[in-house]
Amino acid sequence: MDSLDRMRLLARVIERGSFTAAAADLGLSRSTATEAIRELEARLGVRLLERTTRHVTPTLDGQAYYQRCLAILADVEDAEAGFQAAQPQGLLRIDVHGFMARHFILPRLSEFLDRYPRIDLHIGDGDRLVDLVREGVDCVLRSGEQADSGMIARRVATLREVTCASPAYLEKHGMPATPDDLDGHLMVGFRSSRTGEVMPLEFTVGGALRYVTLPSRVTVNGSDTMAELARLGFGLVQAPHYRFAADFAKGTLVEVLPGHPPAPTPLSALYPQNRQLAPRVRVFIDWVIGIFGEDGK
Template identity: 65%
Template sequence: MDYLDSLRLFVRVVERGSFTAAAADHGIPRSTATEAIRHLETRLGVRLLDRTTRHVAATPDGEHYYQRCLAILADLDDAEAMLRDSEPHGLLRVDAPGLLTRTFILPALPSFLERHPRIEVQFGQSDRLVDLVREGVDCAIRVGDPVDSSLVMRRLGTIKEVTVASPDYLARHGVPKSIVELDGHQMVGFLSSRTGEVLPLEFNVAGTLREVRLPMRASANHSDTTADLARRGFGLIQAPRYRFANDLAEGRLVEVLADCPPSPMPLSALYSRARQSAPRLRVFLDFVAEVFRAADL
Protein backbone atom coordinates (compact mmCIF):
# COMPACT_ATOMS: atom_id res chain seq x y z
CA MET A 1 0.00 0.00 0.00
CA ASP A 2 1.51 3.35 -1.02
CA TYR A 3 1.71 6.39 1.25
CA LEU A 4 -1.37 8.18 -0.12
CA ASP A 5 -3.47 5.04 0.20
CA SER A 6 -2.27 4.75 3.79
CA LEU A 7 -3.40 8.32 4.48
CA ARG A 8 -6.82 7.62 2.99
CA LEU A 9 -7.09 4.46 5.06
CA PHE A 10 -6.09 6.28 8.24
CA VAL A 11 -8.75 8.95 7.63
CA ARG A 12 -11.36 6.23 7.12
CA VAL A 13 -10.34 4.39 10.30
CA VAL A 14 -10.78 7.60 12.31
CA GLU A 15 -14.14 8.35 10.71
CA ARG A 16 -15.48 4.81 11.12
CA GLY A 17 -13.90 4.16 14.52
CA SER A 18 -13.07 0.66 13.36
CA PHE A 19 -10.31 -1.14 11.46
CA THR A 20 -12.79 -3.75 10.26
CA ALA A 21 -15.25 -1.21 8.83
CA ALA A 22 -12.49 0.90 7.23
CA ALA A 23 -10.89 -2.18 5.69
CA ALA A 24 -14.24 -3.26 4.25
CA ASP A 25 -14.75 0.24 2.79
CA HIS A 26 -11.38 -0.05 1.04
CA GLY A 27 -11.88 -3.67 -0.02
CA ILE A 28 -8.85 -5.02 1.84
CA PRO A 29 -8.38 -7.53 4.68
CA ARG A 30 -8.43 -6.17 8.22
CA SER A 31 -4.88 -7.46 8.76
CA THR A 32 -3.67 -5.38 5.80
CA ALA A 33 -5.32 -2.26 7.24
CA THR A 34 -3.79 -2.87 10.67
CA GLU A 35 -0.33 -3.39 9.21
CA ALA A 36 -0.59 -0.24 7.02
CA ILE A 37 -1.45 1.95 10.01
CA ARG A 38 1.35 0.37 12.05
CA HIS A 39 3.83 1.25 9.29
CA LEU A 40 2.42 4.80 9.18
CA GLU A 41 2.90 5.23 12.95
CA THR A 42 6.45 3.84 12.68
CA ARG A 43 7.25 6.26 9.85
CA LEU A 44 5.96 9.23 11.88
CA GLY A 45 7.32 8.08 15.22
CA VAL A 46 4.03 8.73 17.05
CA ARG A 47 0.98 6.74 18.08
CA LEU A 48 -1.95 7.90 15.97
CA LEU A 49 -4.72 5.67 17.33
CA ASP A 50 -5.93 4.37 20.67
CA ARG A 51 -7.18 0.82 20.18
CA THR A 52 -9.61 -1.08 22.40
CA THR A 53 -11.54 -4.28 21.77
CA ARG A 54 -14.67 -2.25 20.95
CA HIS A 55 -13.49 1.02 19.44
CA VAL A 56 -10.65 2.88 17.74
CA ALA A 57 -10.14 6.61 18.33
CA ALA A 58 -7.50 9.15 17.36
CA THR A 59 -4.91 10.21 19.92
CA PRO A 60 -4.29 13.98 20.27
CA ASP A 61 -1.44 13.64 17.74
CA GLY A 62 -3.67 11.46 15.59
CA GLU A 63 -6.49 14.02 15.64
CA HIS A 64 -4.12 16.77 14.50
CA TYR A 65 -2.74 14.51 11.77
CA TYR A 66 -6.26 13.51 10.73
CA GLN A 67 -7.28 17.15 10.20
CA ARG A 68 -4.18 17.85 8.11
CA CYS A 69 -4.73 14.67 6.07
CA LEU A 70 -8.27 15.82 5.27
CA ALA A 71 -6.93 19.08 3.86
CA ILE A 72 -4.12 17.38 1.91
CA LEU A 73 -6.35 14.74 0.36
CA ALA A 74 -9.00 17.31 -0.51
CA ASP A 75 -6.37 19.42 -2.30
CA LEU A 76 -5.18 16.39 -4.27
CA ASP A 77 -8.73 15.49 -5.28
CA ASP A 78 -9.35 19.07 -6.39
CA ALA A 79 -6.15 19.17 -8.44
CA GLU A 80 -7.07 15.94 -10.20
CA ALA A 81 -10.60 17.18 -10.85
CA MET A 82 -9.31 20.37 -12.50
CA LEU A 83 -6.93 18.43 -14.75
CA ARG A 84 -9.63 15.96 -15.77
CA ASP A 85 -12.28 18.70 -16.03
CA SER A 86 -14.57 16.15 -14.41
CA GLU A 87 -17.90 16.47 -12.66
CA PRO A 88 -17.58 17.96 -9.13
CA HIS A 89 -17.22 15.16 -6.63
CA GLY A 90 -16.05 14.28 -3.15
CA LEU A 91 -16.92 15.09 0.45
CA LEU A 92 -17.76 18.74 1.17
CA ARG A 93 -17.49 19.80 4.81
CA VAL A 94 -19.60 22.84 5.71
CA ASP A 95 -19.85 24.52 9.10
CA ALA A 96 -22.98 26.65 9.61
CA PRO A 97 -25.37 27.58 12.42
CA GLY A 98 -27.86 24.76 12.97
CA LEU A 99 -31.11 26.71 12.65
CA LEU A 100 -29.88 28.56 9.57
CA THR A 101 -29.00 25.24 7.98
CA ARG A 102 -32.32 23.60 8.84
CA THR A 103 -34.43 26.61 7.85
CA PHE A 104 -32.87 27.54 4.51
CA ILE A 105 -30.30 25.05 3.22
CA LEU A 106 -31.77 21.61 3.98
CA PRO A 107 -35.11 22.18 2.17
CA ALA A 108 -33.19 22.93 -1.04
CA LEU A 109 -30.43 20.34 -0.54
CA PRO A 110 -32.12 17.46 -2.43
CA SER A 111 -32.14 19.47 -5.66
CA PHE A 112 -28.44 20.31 -5.22
CA LEU A 113 -27.49 16.68 -4.64
CA GLU A 114 -29.61 15.62 -7.60
CA ARG A 115 -27.68 18.05 -9.83
CA HIS A 116 -24.36 16.83 -8.38
CA PRO A 117 -24.75 13.13 -7.56
CA ARG A 118 -21.04 12.62 -6.81
CA ILE A 119 -20.91 15.21 -4.02
CA GLU A 120 -21.49 14.26 -0.38
CA VAL A 121 -22.18 17.06 2.13
CA GLN A 122 -21.26 16.90 5.81
CA PHE A 123 -22.59 19.65 8.09
CA GLY A 124 -20.93 20.81 11.28
CA GLN A 125 -23.15 23.10 13.31
CA SER A 126 -21.88 25.60 15.85
CA ASP A 127 -21.71 29.24 16.86
CA ARG A 128 -18.00 29.04 17.65
CA LEU A 129 -15.05 30.15 15.56
CA VAL A 130 -13.74 27.36 13.35
CA ASP A 131 -10.17 26.90 12.11
CA LEU A 132 -11.08 25.87 8.57
CA VAL A 133 -7.67 24.51 7.59
CA ARG A 134 -6.85 22.69 10.82
CA GLU A 135 -10.32 21.15 11.10
CA GLY A 136 -10.60 20.19 7.44
CA VAL A 137 -13.66 22.37 6.80
CA ASP A 138 -14.24 23.51 3.22
CA CYS A 139 -16.35 26.54 4.10
CA ALA A 140 -18.16 28.19 6.99
CA ILE A 141 -21.37 30.17 6.73
CA ARG A 142 -21.48 32.90 9.33
CA VAL A 143 -23.66 35.78 10.44
CA GLY A 144 -21.74 38.96 11.32
CA ASP A 145 -18.54 40.63 10.21
CA PRO A 146 -15.66 38.16 9.67
CA VAL A 147 -12.45 38.81 11.56
CA ASP A 148 -10.01 36.46 9.79
CA SER A 149 -8.57 38.44 6.88
CA SER A 150 -6.71 35.37 5.58
CA LEU A 151 -10.00 33.85 4.44
CA VAL A 152 -11.88 34.53 1.23
CA MET A 153 -15.38 35.91 1.84
CA ARG A 154 -18.43 35.66 -0.39
CA ARG A 155 -21.36 37.79 0.75
CA LEU A 156 -24.66 35.90 0.69
CA GLY A 157 -27.02 38.62 1.92
CA THR A 158 -28.09 40.44 5.07
CA ILE A 159 -30.32 39.20 7.87
CA LYS A 160 -32.88 41.34 9.67
CA GLU A 161 -32.75 41.30 13.46
CA VAL A 162 -35.51 41.94 15.99
CA THR A 163 -35.83 42.72 19.69
CA VAL A 164 -38.25 40.39 21.48
CA ALA A 165 -39.35 39.25 24.92
CA SER A 166 -41.91 36.83 26.33
CA PRO A 167 -45.42 38.02 27.26
CA ASP A 168 -44.75 36.98 30.86
CA TYR A 169 -41.59 39.09 31.02
CA LEU A 170 -43.37 42.12 29.54
CA ALA A 171 -46.26 41.72 31.98
CA ARG A 172 -43.76 41.93 34.84
CA HIS A 173 -41.48 44.66 33.51
CA GLY A 174 -43.68 46.64 31.12
CA VAL A 175 -43.43 47.19 27.37
CA PRO A 176 -40.71 49.75 26.52
CA LYS A 177 -41.78 52.33 23.95
CA SER A 178 -38.30 53.82 23.49
CA ILE A 179 -34.79 53.04 24.66
CA VAL A 180 -35.09 55.63 27.44
CA GLU A 181 -37.71 53.32 28.96
CA LEU A 182 -35.26 50.42 29.22
CA ASP A 183 -34.29 51.38 32.76
CA GLY A 184 -35.36 48.52 35.02
CA HIS A 185 -35.34 45.96 32.21
CA GLN A 186 -33.11 42.91 31.87
CA MET A 187 -31.59 41.16 28.89
CA VAL A 188 -30.58 37.62 28.01
CA GLY A 189 -26.81 37.64 27.60
CA PHE A 190 -25.12 36.10 24.56
CA LEU A 191 -21.41 35.38 25.09
CA SER A 192 -19.28 36.06 22.01
CA SER A 193 -17.12 33.11 20.94
CA ARG A 194 -14.53 35.63 19.77
CA THR A 195 -14.17 37.78 22.90
CA GLY A 196 -15.88 35.76 25.64
CA GLU A 197 -17.84 38.89 26.58
CA VAL A 198 -21.59 39.49 26.52
CA LEU A 199 -22.73 41.35 23.41
CA PRO A 200 -24.71 44.56 24.01
CA LEU A 201 -28.13 45.26 22.58
CA GLU A 202 -28.11 47.55 19.54
CA PHE A 203 -30.72 50.10 18.47
CA ASN A 204 -30.88 52.41 15.46
CA VAL A 205 -32.25 55.69 16.77
CA ALA A 206 -32.73 58.45 14.18
CA GLY A 207 -29.92 57.04 12.05
CA THR A 208 -27.51 56.62 14.98
CA LEU A 209 -26.51 53.22 16.32
CA ARG A 210 -26.85 53.05 20.09
CA GLU A 211 -25.48 50.22 22.24
CA VAL A 212 -27.26 49.37 25.50
CA ARG A 213 -26.13 46.98 28.20
CA LEU A 214 -28.78 45.83 30.65
CA PRO A 215 -28.53 43.74 33.80
CA MET A 216 -28.90 40.00 33.24
CA ARG A 217 -29.73 36.99 35.36
CA ALA A 218 -28.74 34.39 32.76
CA SER A 219 -26.44 34.17 29.75
CA ALA A 220 -25.13 31.50 27.39
CA ASN A 221 -22.69 31.04 24.53
CA HIS A 222 -25.14 29.18 22.26
CA SER A 223 -27.98 30.82 20.37
CA ASP A 224 -30.45 27.97 20.93
CA THR A 225 -30.01 28.29 24.68
CA THR A 226 -30.35 32.08 24.73
CA ALA A 227 -33.51 31.80 22.63
CA ASP A 228 -35.00 29.39 25.15
CA LEU A 229 -34.04 31.70 28.01
CA ALA A 230 -36.00 34.48 26.29
CA ARG A 231 -39.03 32.22 25.88
CA ARG A 232 -38.85 31.47 29.61
CA GLY A 233 -39.01 35.15 30.51
CA PHE A 234 -35.41 35.96 31.40
CA GLY A 235 -35.33 39.23 29.49
CA LEU A 236 -35.05 41.04 26.18
CA ILE A 237 -33.09 39.43 23.39
CA GLN A 238 -31.99 40.36 19.87
CA ALA A 239 -31.60 37.76 17.15
CA PRO A 240 -32.37 37.18 13.47
CA ARG A 241 -36.07 37.49 12.72
CA TYR A 242 -36.21 34.04 11.11
CA ARG A 243 -35.17 32.47 14.43
CA PHE A 244 -38.31 33.76 16.14
CA ALA A 245 -40.76 33.68 13.22
CA ASN A 246 -42.85 30.85 14.71
CA ASP A 247 -42.62 32.26 18.26
CA LEU A 248 -43.89 35.63 17.07
CA ALA A 249 -46.67 34.09 15.00
CA GLU A 250 -47.82 31.89 17.88
CA GLY A 251 -47.46 34.50 20.62
CA ARG A 252 -44.65 32.92 22.61
CA LEU A 253 -42.60 36.08 22.05
CA VAL A 254 -43.52 39.69 21.30
CA GLU A 255 -41.51 42.19 19.24
CA VAL A 256 -40.67 45.45 21.01
CA LEU A 257 -38.98 48.69 19.91
CA ALA A 258 -39.72 47.87 16.27
CA ASP A 259 -39.13 51.50 15.24
CA CYS A 260 -35.45 51.33 16.33
CA PRO A 261 -34.35 47.84 15.21
CA PRO A 262 -30.84 46.42 15.40
CA SER A 263 -28.70 46.78 12.29
CA PRO A 264 -29.09 43.97 9.73
CA MET A 265 -26.29 41.42 10.00
CA PRO A 266 -24.18 40.38 7.01
CA LEU A 267 -24.36 36.72 5.99
CA SER A 268 -21.20 35.34 4.39
CA ALA A 269 -19.49 32.18 3.24
CA LEU A 270 -15.85 31.94 4.31
CA TYR A 271 -13.24 29.60 2.88
CA SER A 272 -9.47 29.35 2.60
CA ARG A 273 -7.62 30.47 -0.52
CA ALA A 274 -6.35 26.92 -0.93
CA ARG A 275 -9.94 25.70 -1.36
CA GLN A 276 -11.34 28.36 -3.69
CA SER A 277 -10.59 26.44 -6.89
CA ALA A 278 -12.27 23.23 -5.70
CA PRO A 279 -15.13 22.41 -8.12
CA ARG A 280 -17.39 21.00 -5.38
CA LEU A 281 -16.97 24.16 -3.32
CA ARG A 282 -17.65 26.46 -6.28
CA VAL A 283 -20.94 24.76 -7.13
CA PHE A 284 -21.99 24.68 -3.46
CA LEU A 285 -21.31 28.40 -3.05
CA ASP A 286 -23.40 29.13 -6.14
CA PHE A 287 -26.15 26.95 -4.65
CA VAL A 288 -26.26 28.67 -1.24
CA ALA A 289 -26.08 32.11 -2.88
CA GLU A 290 -29.17 31.17 -4.88
CA VAL A 291 -30.90 29.83 -1.76
CA PHE A 292 -30.38 33.01 0.24
CA ARG A 293 -31.28 35.31 -2.66
CA ALA A 294 -34.70 33.65 -2.72
CA ALA A 295 -35.11 33.55 1.07
CA ASP A 296 -37.03 35.95 3.27
CA LEU A 297 -34.19 37.08 5.50
Protein backbone atom coordinates (compact mmCIF):
# COMPACT_ATOMS: atom_id res chain seq x y z
CA MET A 1 0.00 0.00 0.00
CA ASP A 2 1.58 3.30 -1.11
CA SER A 3 1.34 6.70 0.60
CA LEU A 4 -1.72 7.84 -1.35
CA ASP A 5 -3.56 4.64 -0.53
CA ARG A 6 -2.76 5.12 3.16
CA MET A 7 -4.08 8.70 2.94
CA ARG A 8 -7.30 7.49 1.35
CA LEU A 9 -7.64 4.84 4.02
CA LEU A 10 -7.04 7.25 6.89
CA ALA A 11 -9.57 9.71 5.45
CA ARG A 12 -12.17 6.97 5.12
CA VAL A 13 -11.54 5.67 8.66
CA ILE A 14 -12.00 9.17 10.09
CA GLU A 15 -15.11 9.84 7.99
CA ARG A 16 -16.72 6.51 8.80
CA GLY A 17 -15.53 6.38 12.42
CA SER A 18 -14.76 2.72 11.95
CA PHE A 19 -11.95 0.52 10.66
CA THR A 20 -14.44 -2.16 9.63
CA ALA A 21 -16.63 0.18 7.58
CA ALA A 22 -13.66 1.94 5.98
CA ALA A 23 -12.03 -1.36 5.05
CA ALA A 24 -15.26 -2.61 3.49
CA ASP A 25 -15.62 0.62 1.51
CA LEU A 26 -12.13 0.23 0.06
CA GLY A 27 -12.25 -3.52 -0.50
CA LEU A 28 -9.72 -4.34 2.21
CA SER A 29 -9.70 -6.69 5.16
CA ARG A 30 -9.96 -5.05 8.57
CA SER A 31 -6.57 -6.45 9.56
CA THR A 32 -4.94 -4.94 6.46
CA ALA A 33 -6.50 -1.54 7.21
CA THR A 34 -5.44 -1.67 10.87
CA GLU A 35 -1.86 -2.61 10.01
CA ALA A 36 -1.61 0.10 7.32
CA ILE A 37 -2.66 2.82 9.77
CA ARG A 38 -0.30 1.43 12.41
CA GLU A 39 2.57 1.63 9.90
CA LEU A 40 1.55 5.18 8.97
CA GLU A 41 1.55 6.28 12.61
CA ALA A 42 4.95 4.66 13.15
CA ARG A 43 6.43 6.40 10.10
CA LEU A 44 5.05 9.81 11.15
CA GLY A 45 5.92 9.29 14.80
CA VAL A 46 2.50 10.48 16.02
CA ARG A 47 -0.76 8.92 17.07
CA LEU A 48 -3.43 9.77 14.48
CA LEU A 49 -6.46 7.96 15.88
CA GLU A 50 -8.10 7.33 19.23
CA ARG A 51 -9.68 3.89 19.27
CA THR A 52 -12.54 2.73 21.50
CA THR A 53 -14.64 -0.41 21.32
CA ARG A 54 -17.39 1.48 19.46
CA HIS A 55 -15.82 4.35 17.59
CA VAL A 56 -12.63 5.76 16.09
CA THR A 57 -11.90 9.50 16.30
CA PRO A 58 -8.91 11.54 15.13
CA THR A 59 -6.41 13.03 17.55
CA LEU A 60 -5.44 16.68 17.06
CA ASP A 61 -2.50 15.49 14.95
CA GLY A 62 -4.81 13.11 13.13
CA GLN A 63 -7.29 15.88 12.31
CA ALA A 64 -4.51 18.13 11.00
CA TYR A 65 -3.07 15.31 8.88
CA TYR A 66 -6.56 14.43 7.61
CA GLN A 67 -7.06 17.97 6.32
CA ARG A 68 -3.71 17.83 4.52
CA CYS A 69 -4.65 14.44 3.07
CA LEU A 70 -7.91 15.84 1.67
CA ALA A 71 -6.04 18.65 -0.08
CA ILE A 72 -3.41 16.29 -1.52
CA LEU A 73 -5.97 13.72 -2.70
CA ALA A 74 -8.04 16.49 -4.28
CA ASP A 75 -4.97 17.74 -6.20
CA VAL A 76 -4.23 14.21 -7.41
CA GLU A 77 -7.80 13.68 -8.60
CA ASP A 78 -7.76 17.05 -10.35
CA ALA A 79 -4.50 16.20 -12.10
CA GLU A 80 -5.78 12.83 -13.25
CA ALA A 81 -9.12 14.27 -14.35
CA GLY A 82 -7.28 16.75 -16.57
CA PHE A 83 -6.47 13.98 -19.02
CA GLN A 84 -9.33 12.93 -21.30
CA ALA A 85 -8.07 9.35 -21.28
CA ALA A 86 -8.50 9.17 -17.50
CA GLN A 87 -11.87 7.50 -16.99
CA PRO A 88 -13.83 8.17 -13.78
CA GLN A 89 -13.68 5.07 -11.65
CA GLY A 90 -14.49 3.55 -8.29
CA LEU A 91 -17.55 2.82 -6.19
CA LEU A 92 -20.10 5.64 -6.27
CA ARG A 93 -22.52 5.77 -3.32
CA ILE A 94 -25.69 7.80 -3.79
CA ASP A 95 -28.91 8.16 -1.81
CA VAL A 96 -32.23 9.00 -3.47
CA HIS A 97 -35.90 8.40 -2.70
CA GLY A 98 -36.96 5.06 -4.14
CA PHE A 99 -39.88 6.31 -6.25
CA MET A 100 -37.72 9.01 -7.81
CA ALA A 101 -35.02 6.45 -8.56
CA ARG A 102 -37.52 4.07 -10.13
CA HIS A 103 -39.16 6.81 -12.21
CA PHE A 104 -36.12 8.71 -13.50
CA ILE A 105 -32.84 6.93 -12.81
CA LEU A 106 -33.30 3.17 -13.06
CA PRO A 107 -34.94 3.13 -16.54
CA ARG A 108 -31.85 4.86 -17.97
CA LEU A 109 -29.17 3.57 -15.61
CA SER A 110 -27.63 1.31 -18.25
CA GLU A 111 -26.76 4.44 -20.26
CA PHE A 112 -24.66 5.77 -17.38
CA LEU A 113 -22.94 2.45 -16.63
CA ASP A 114 -22.19 1.86 -20.32
CA ARG A 115 -20.73 5.36 -20.64
CA TYR A 116 -18.57 4.90 -17.51
CA PRO A 117 -17.65 1.19 -17.36
CA ARG A 118 -15.15 1.70 -14.51
CA ILE A 119 -17.79 3.06 -12.11
CA ASP A 120 -19.79 0.76 -9.81
CA LEU A 121 -22.90 2.13 -8.11
CA HIS A 122 -24.56 1.66 -4.73
CA ILE A 123 -28.04 3.20 -4.41
CA GLY A 124 -29.44 3.97 -0.95
CA ASP A 125 -33.20 4.41 -0.80
CA GLY A 126 -34.86 6.71 1.70
CA ASP A 127 -36.40 10.02 2.75
CA ARG A 128 -34.35 10.25 5.96
CA LEU A 129 -31.58 12.72 6.55
CA VAL A 130 -28.22 11.17 5.68
CA ASP A 131 -24.87 11.99 7.29
CA LEU A 132 -22.87 11.78 4.07
CA VAL A 133 -19.44 11.86 5.67
CA ARG A 134 -20.15 9.43 8.51
CA GLU A 135 -22.06 6.98 6.28
CA GLY A 136 -19.62 7.11 3.38
CA VAL A 137 -22.18 8.45 0.88
CA ASP A 138 -20.84 10.49 -2.04
CA CYS A 139 -23.99 12.47 -2.84
CA VAL A 140 -27.73 12.54 -2.23
CA LEU A 141 -30.64 13.81 -4.28
CA ARG A 142 -33.14 15.74 -2.16
CA SER A 143 -36.16 17.87 -2.95
CA GLY A 144 -37.10 21.15 -1.28
CA GLU A 145 -35.08 24.10 -0.08
CA GLN A 146 -32.01 22.79 1.72
CA ALA A 147 -31.09 24.10 5.15
CA ASP A 148 -27.47 25.02 5.80
CA SER A 149 -26.13 21.54 6.47
CA GLY A 150 -22.47 22.01 5.65
CA MET A 151 -23.16 20.40 2.28
CA ILE A 152 -22.67 21.88 -1.18
CA ALA A 153 -25.98 21.86 -3.09
CA ARG A 154 -26.16 21.84 -6.88
CA ARG A 155 -29.57 22.41 -8.47
CA VAL A 156 -30.64 19.45 -10.59
CA ALA A 157 -34.19 20.39 -11.61
CA THR A 158 -37.34 22.23 -10.60
CA LEU A 159 -40.30 19.89 -10.18
CA ARG A 160 -43.88 20.92 -10.95
CA GLU A 161 -46.17 20.29 -7.97
CA VAL A 162 -49.85 19.34 -8.07
CA THR A 163 -52.79 18.92 -5.71
CA CYS A 164 -54.88 15.78 -6.14
CA ALA A 165 -57.47 13.49 -4.59
CA SER A 166 -59.32 10.31 -5.47
CA PRO A 167 -62.61 10.36 -7.43
CA ALA A 168 -64.39 8.81 -4.43
CA TYR A 169 -63.14 11.55 -2.14
CA LEU A 170 -64.23 14.29 -4.55
CA GLU A 171 -67.64 12.68 -5.01
CA LYS A 172 -68.12 12.87 -1.24
CA HIS A 173 -66.61 16.31 -0.58
CA GLY A 174 -67.04 18.08 -3.90
CA MET A 175 -64.56 19.55 -6.37
CA PRO A 176 -63.37 22.96 -5.11
CA ALA A 177 -63.22 25.75 -7.69
CA THR A 178 -60.90 27.99 -5.64
CA PRO A 179 -58.92 27.66 -2.40
CA ASP A 180 -61.80 29.51 -0.71
CA ASP A 181 -63.94 26.42 -1.31
CA LEU A 182 -61.82 24.14 0.91
CA ASP A 183 -63.97 24.42 4.04
CA GLY A 184 -65.12 20.92 4.94
CA HIS A 185 -62.26 19.25 3.08
CA LEU A 186 -59.56 16.98 4.55
CA MET A 187 -55.92 16.43 3.77
CA VAL A 188 -53.51 13.59 4.39
CA GLY A 189 -51.12 15.27 6.83
CA PHE A 190 -47.44 14.96 5.97
CA ARG A 191 -45.10 15.47 8.95
CA SER A 192 -41.77 17.10 8.17
CA SER A 193 -38.75 14.99 9.09
CA ARG A 194 -36.98 18.21 10.13
CA THR A 195 -39.60 19.84 12.33
CA GLY A 196 -42.09 17.08 13.13
CA GLU A 197 -44.90 19.48 12.18
CA VAL A 198 -47.66 18.78 9.67
CA MET A 199 -46.88 20.71 6.50
CA PRO A 200 -49.64 22.98 5.15
CA LEU A 201 -50.97 22.83 1.62
CA GLU A 202 -49.79 25.56 -0.75
CA PHE A 203 -51.86 27.37 -3.37
CA THR A 204 -50.93 30.19 -5.75
CA VAL A 205 -53.52 32.94 -5.48
CA GLY A 206 -53.06 36.24 -7.30
CA GLY A 207 -49.36 35.59 -7.82
CA ALA A 208 -48.70 34.91 -4.11
CA LEU A 209 -48.60 31.71 -2.09
CA ARG A 210 -51.43 30.95 0.33
CA TYR A 211 -50.88 28.30 3.00
CA VAL A 212 -53.85 26.22 4.10
CA THR A 213 -53.87 23.59 6.85
CA LEU A 214 -56.91 21.30 6.65
CA PRO A 215 -57.99 18.73 9.21
CA SER A 216 -56.17 15.38 8.96
CA ARG A 217 -57.65 12.11 10.15
CA VAL A 218 -54.34 10.43 9.28
CA THR A 219 -50.80 11.84 9.29
CA VAL A 220 -47.72 10.20 7.79
CA ASN A 221 -43.99 10.79 7.38
CA GLY A 222 -43.54 8.72 4.23
CA SER A 223 -44.45 9.84 0.72
CA ASP A 224 -45.37 6.34 -0.52
CA THR A 225 -47.89 5.94 2.31
CA MET A 226 -49.24 9.42 1.65
CA ALA A 227 -49.85 8.58 -2.01
CA GLU A 228 -51.67 5.35 -1.16
CA LEU A 229 -53.89 7.10 1.38
CA ALA A 230 -54.82 9.62 -1.31
CA ARG A 231 -55.85 6.80 -3.63
CA LEU A 232 -57.98 5.35 -0.82
CA GLY A 233 -59.86 8.63 -0.40
CA PHE A 234 -58.42 9.96 2.88
CA GLY A 235 -57.94 13.50 1.63
CA LEU A 236 -56.08 15.98 -0.55
CA VAL A 237 -52.34 15.63 -1.05
CA GLN A 238 -49.64 17.60 -2.84
CA ALA A 239 -46.54 16.17 -4.51
CA PRO A 240 -44.49 16.51 -7.71
CA HIS A 241 -46.51 15.78 -10.84
CA TYR A 242 -44.33 12.85 -11.90
CA ARG A 243 -45.33 10.90 -8.77
CA PHE A 244 -48.98 10.83 -9.81
CA ALA A 245 -48.66 10.79 -13.62
CA ALA A 246 -49.66 7.11 -13.81
CA ASP A 247 -52.61 7.70 -11.43
CA PHE A 248 -53.87 10.59 -13.55
CA ALA A 249 -53.65 8.40 -16.67
CA LYS A 250 -55.59 5.56 -14.97
CA GLY A 251 -58.09 7.85 -13.26
CA THR A 252 -57.24 6.66 -9.74
CA LEU A 253 -56.43 10.27 -8.82
CA VAL A 254 -57.69 13.59 -10.15
CA GLU A 255 -55.85 16.92 -10.18
CA VAL A 256 -57.53 19.53 -7.98
CA LEU A 257 -57.28 23.31 -8.34
CA PRO A 258 -54.91 23.21 -11.34
CA GLY A 259 -55.24 26.99 -11.66
CA HIS A 260 -53.81 27.44 -8.16
CA PRO A 261 -50.75 25.16 -8.11
CA PRO A 262 -48.31 24.78 -5.24
CA ALA A 263 -44.89 26.36 -5.64
CA PRO A 264 -42.55 24.24 -7.74
CA THR A 265 -40.02 22.23 -5.74
CA PRO A 266 -36.26 22.46 -6.32
CA LEU A 267 -34.32 19.21 -6.57
CA SER A 268 -30.66 19.34 -5.56
CA ALA A 269 -27.63 17.09 -5.45
CA LEU A 270 -25.75 17.49 -2.16
CA TYR A 271 -22.18 16.47 -1.43
CA PRO A 272 -19.69 17.22 1.38
CA GLN A 273 -18.00 20.59 1.16
CA ASN A 274 -14.75 19.36 2.68
CA ARG A 275 -14.10 17.02 -0.24
CA GLN A 276 -13.00 17.81 -3.75
CA LEU A 277 -15.78 16.66 -6.06
CA ALA A 278 -14.52 13.32 -7.33
CA PRO A 279 -14.78 12.75 -11.10
CA ARG A 280 -17.21 9.86 -10.59
CA VAL A 281 -19.52 12.13 -8.58
CA ARG A 282 -19.20 15.00 -11.05
CA VAL A 283 -20.15 12.89 -14.08
CA PHE A 284 -23.08 11.35 -12.21
CA ILE A 285 -24.51 14.74 -11.24
CA ASP A 286 -24.06 16.00 -14.81
CA TRP A 287 -25.86 12.89 -16.11
CA VAL A 288 -28.72 13.28 -13.62
CA ILE A 289 -29.19 16.93 -14.61
CA GLY A 290 -29.41 15.76 -18.21
CA ILE A 291 -32.06 13.10 -17.65
CA PHE A 292 -34.20 15.39 -15.49
CA GLY A 293 -33.94 18.01 -18.20
CA GLU A 294 -35.25 15.50 -20.74
CA ASP A 295 -37.72 13.54 -18.59
CA GLY A 296 -38.69 15.86 -15.72
CA LYS A 297 -42.29 17.04 -15.70
